[in-house]
Amino acid sequence: MTAISVISSYAMIGIPNVSLMDLFVFISGYLMGFIPGVLVGVLTWLVYGTLNPLGFNLVILVATCLGESLYGFVGGLSARSGLGGDLSSARVRDKALWWVNLKFGIIGFFLTFVYDLFTNIVSGLTVGIPPFMAIIQGIPFAVAHEVSNFFFFFFGCSALVMSIKKILLKGGENL
């Protein structure tokens, strides 16, 4: 999952603040539990944040690792709280599936909201900008990140969870 997450981030590096990384980290937590989810988040940023053409900053790297781990943690929490229930029997025409998708979308949005708020404040303080100004200046990027993540979580979360569960249960070769 870390590899997929890292690869997707590099593949989408040209689109500022739009990436499937958060979705993959969330799904890792959802499917494998809190600790693996948190680890996927941290490992992803350790690779992506260190070998990044946009530059390296240790403080920001720590902040992004912490922020990203939240996706994995809440992913695990969502699975434990029964969010999504039994997705394996869900069909595209089921209203229940779209309701679950909406919940995933909302979770994705809020997690990204918290992540952006946290990382914008840390980035601002790192370069000497007051937190309020850092948030204001980061708004266009935050909106792009949060809205895109809403749609990624809305359309991708349950579909990926179902697909990965099938692979895990039946084995990829039997699908």
Place this chain on the structure above:
Amino acid sequence: MSGRSGWMWVSFGLLCLLAVAVYFAAYYYNESASYKRLYERAAADLKRLTMPVNILIDYGNGTEVWYNDTLVPRESTVLRVTEIVAEVDYIIGEYGAFVTHINGVGGETNKYWIWYIWNSTENSWSWGPVACDRFILQEGDIIAWRYEQY
């Protein structure tokens, strides 16, 4: 979905929309404040670099046009100021510029464009003491161009 849980998620969804709306409001408020500051700075610069003058153009046929509080660059000459408010044709003579046409009016036999400056102590118009391209105006000066017969 249970009723209470459903409404909770709907509320969360609305909170998402609220967050986006707040973001947009904050962003555009900040942008407007930033542009307002830029505008005020530009206006202050403009005030520092310009001065208001009043210009009258009397076409000699009963038509008089006033250009009041016209902002012109500081240390502008009468000719420069006139060129700001009207189309001016002139020739350069021994004593300086001689205006032949203003806004297409001019060139008639024995009729000339003469410029005046308002003398506030005597409350009357005085002839321009030098050619219009050699007289530097001060803030608040009032000048007049008259198309007159001699």
